[in-house]
Amino acid sequence: MNEYLEEIIKASLAQFELKEQPEIKLEAPKDATHGDASTNIAMMLAKPLRYNPRAIAQQIVDGIIYNDRKISSIEIAGPGFINFRFAEDYLFDELASIIEAGTEFGKTTSSKGKNIQIEFVSANPTGPLTVGHGRNAVLGDTVARLMEWTGAKVDREYYFNDAGRQMRVLGQSVQARYLEQLGIETVFPEGGYEGEYIKDIATELIKDKGEQLVESDDWTPFKEKAEEEIFADIDRTLTRMNIHMDNHFNEHSLYENGDIDSVVSRLREKGLVYEADGATWFKTTEFGKEKDTVLIKSTGEPTYRLPDIAYHANKLDRGYDLCIDIFGADHIATYPDVLSGISALGYDPEKIDVIVYQFVTIVKDGQPFKMSTRKANFVTLDELMDEVGSDVTRFFFLMRSPNTHLEFDIAQAKEAGEKNPVFYLQYAHARIHSILRKAEEEYSFSGKAKLNLLQEEAETTLIKTLFKLPVAIQSAADAREPHRLINYLNDVASAFTSFYHDCRIMGMEEDLAQARIALAKTTAQVLNNGLTILGITAPERM
RNA sequence: GCGCCCGUAGCUCAACUGGAUAGAGCAAUUGCCUUCUAAGCAAUAGGUUUCAGGUUCGAGUCCUGAUGGGCGUACCA
Numbered sequence: 340m341n342e343y344l345e346e347i348i349k350a351s352l353a354q355f356e357l358k359e360q361p362e363i364k365l366e367a368p369k370d371a372t373h374g375d376a377s378t379n380i381a382m383m384l385a386k387p388l389r390y391n392p393r394a395i396a397q398q399i400v401d402g403i404i405y406n407d408r409k410i411s412s413i414e415i416a417g418p419g420f421i422n423f424r425f426a427e428d429y430l431f432d433e434l435a436s437i438i439e440a441g442t443e444f445g446k447t448t449s450s451k452g453k454n455i456q457i458e459f460v461s462a463n464p465t466g467p468l469t470v471g472h473g474r475n476a477v478l479g480d481t482v483a484r485l486m487e488w489t490g491a492k493v494d495r496e497y498y499f500n501d502a503g504r505q506m507r508v509l510g511q512s513v514q515a516r517y518l519e520q521l522g523i524e525t526v527f528p529e530g531g532y533e534g535e536y537i538k539d540i541a542t543e544l545i546k547d548k549g550e551q552l553v554e555s556d557d558w559t560p561f562k563e564k565a566e567e568e569i570f571a572d573i574d575r576t577l578t579r580m581n582i583h584m585d586n587h588f589n590e591h592s593l594y595e596n597g598d599i600d601s602v603v604s605r606l607r608e609k610g611l612v613y614e615a616d617g618a619t620w621f622k623t624t625e626f627g628k629e630k631d632t633v634l635i636k637s638t639g640e641p642t643y644r645l646p647d648i649a650y651h652a653n654k655l656d657r658g659y660d661l662c663i664d665i666f667g668a669d670h671i672a673t674y675p676d677v678l679s680g681i682s683a684l685g686y687d688p689e690k691i692d693v694i695v696y697q698f699v700t701i702v703k704d705g706q707p708f709k710m711s712t713r714k715a716n717f718v719t720l721d722e723l724m725d726e727v728g729s730d731v732t733r734f735f736f737l738m739r740s741p742n743t744h745l746e747f748d749i750a751q752a753k754e755a756g757e758k759n760p761v762f763y764l765q766y767a768h769a770r771i772h773s774i775l776r777k778a779e780e781e782y783s784f785s786g787k788a789k790l791n792l793l794q795e796e797a798e799t800t801l802i803k804t805l806f807k808l809p810v811a812i813q814s815a816a817d818a819r820e821p822h823r824l825i826n827y828l829n830d831v832a833s834a835f836t837s838f839y840h841d842c843r844i845m846g847m848e849e850d851l852a853q854a855r856i857a858l859a860k861t862t863a864q865v866l867n868n869g870l871t872i873l874g875i876t877a878p879e880r881m
Numbered sequence: 882g883c884g885c886c887c888g889u890a891g892c893u894c895a896a897c898u899g900g901a902u903a904g905a906g907c908a909a910u911u912g913c914c915u916u917c918u919a920a921g922c923a924a925u926a927g928g929u930u931u932c933a934g935g936u937u938c939g940a941g942u943c944c945u946g947a948u949g950g951g952c953g954u955a956c957c958a
Contacts, residue, residue, distance in 0.1 A: 418938060629954095637956060818897085818898080
């Protein structure tokens with residue numbers, strides 16, 4: 340519809356001899372009495388044309404030639420809005436086309452042909468995923484699904500580093516528990532990982548290897564066992580949340596294939612790298628930073644920025660049109676350096692997109708809860724899903740804008756009742772299926788539904804709401820904000836329940852019942868498609 | 882000190898990237914179950930969008946300053 344409106348408005352604008360085509364913005368007015376679609380184009384043109392916006396609006400309207408099967412009226416309102424009202428025929432035509440599209444309804448082609456890579460979770464394997472990781476995981480996966488619905492091919496990638504101090508301490512922690520469980524006196528490493536899962540890994544190791552490792556003064560086998568077990572555990576957790584990675588990328592491979600060295604030498608050729616105080620520096624001041632940045636420490640070890648730059652170069656070398664990173668607010672400082680590095684190497688920084696989400700505050704027993712993986716003071720995602728299931732878990736992470744500090748009240752999430760908005764959507768879907776089951780026994784329809792029997796206000800409102808799924812998906816995908824889709828689905832569920840109360844199906848004469856069932860079925864389809872993108876189930880019974 | 886994010890109903894948050902009378906859920910009050918799932922519907926109440934200026938036809942949204950909070954600001958990741 341928007342394309343059609345744009346087209347007819349554009350045709351009318353030809354009368355003005357504009358230097359450049361203005362962008363025609365169409366939106367659904369908040370207040371339905373204003374119409375079904377609205378544009379502010381006349382107000383936008385007021386300045387360049389130096390003329391009264393309402394008068395411009397009048398001229399535009401006079402110049403519009405429209406199909407009255409699609410548009411029933413055009414009005415000018417307020418300071419110069421042009422409001423369009425959809426024709427009845429259009430509603431029914433469109434409803435029929437949604438039914439036709441079925442599980443495909445809502446897909447767009449805006450990213451067609453694009454290869455997109457999205458990197459998320461990327462937790463190093465030092466312990467189970469916590470509720471803190473949950474927002475990253477669910478946000479990343481859902482943005483990936485949204486991009487897929489706009490036509491892109493998306494690869495989900497998990498980036499990790501199994502070298503370094505963290506992992507050494509992990510290995511030593513397992514080693515200590517291993518010896519402890521075999522009754523050998525030992526000292527638990529300072530700053531070691533205190534969680535119960537470390538003991539479980541030690542137990543597994545005893546099962547596998549018995550006492551073979553008692554004499555080992557090397558912590559490597561312990562680290563390796565821990566990594567294997569923890570990754571398997573992380574993978575199980577992700578699978579439970581309906582998340583499947585396409586690729587795991589080990590930072591270490593960047594050292595093995597020479598990418599790290601190559602990045603430094605290429606930057607050095609450009610005169611952006613120099614040595615000072617025994618360290619290797621990147622001239623980030625050339626990119627507007629106050630200080631230069633260390634790439635390689637005087638110990639010879641790179642800082643994390645260097646592999647980060649090499650990793651992003653590697654992604655772009657793989658031919659992706661767009662690489663999306665999901666970062667917590669604490670990692671935000673790293674990415675300007677990565678972009679500087681990437682541009683210096685001759686890549687297009689526009690191809691890197693960073694989604695920053697704010698931290699999750701866990702509220703437990705009415706109090707904010709501070710977590711630490713090392714101190715084993717955390718709520719794992721698995722524990723959370725044991726309590727509330729994966730649907731509620733995903734929904735809670737998605738229901739708010741990534742940009743706001745999310746408060747996750749565990750008590751509230753546990754409550755399966757009214758406080759829990761995910762059920763509102765699922766309940767609407769289950770209700771529809773309940774009706775469909777009953778209708779199947781009662782009626783046997785033949786021929787096509789006569790959709791033009793849908794004349795009640797609740798019916799019209801519902802139909803118009805259903806149309807907006809593609810727009811909602813597009814907007815959520817463009818902004819990388821899944822919560823927009825949730826807000827939309829709430830509108831759908833709400834429009835449906837109003838319809839449900841105002842318009843009965845059972846007991847109605849056959850043609851009307853058939854038309855209403857078609858509408859209910861379409862609603863279920865829209866809810867189902869939306870919930871699929873959110874990675875949440877659409878139950879047929881509750 | 883400097884940089885980024887945020888401040889909207891009692892609470893948790895929306896507001897389609899500058900549009901028309903700022904909206905939902907929870908909490909409060911009031912109606913509605915012998916007919917398709919009351920995990921619901923309908924309605925009432927609740928606001929100087931933290932404060933002070935500015936930009937323009939028009940600001941919760943943009944700019945400046947103040948203020949409160951979160952996160953950064955390392956030869957930690």
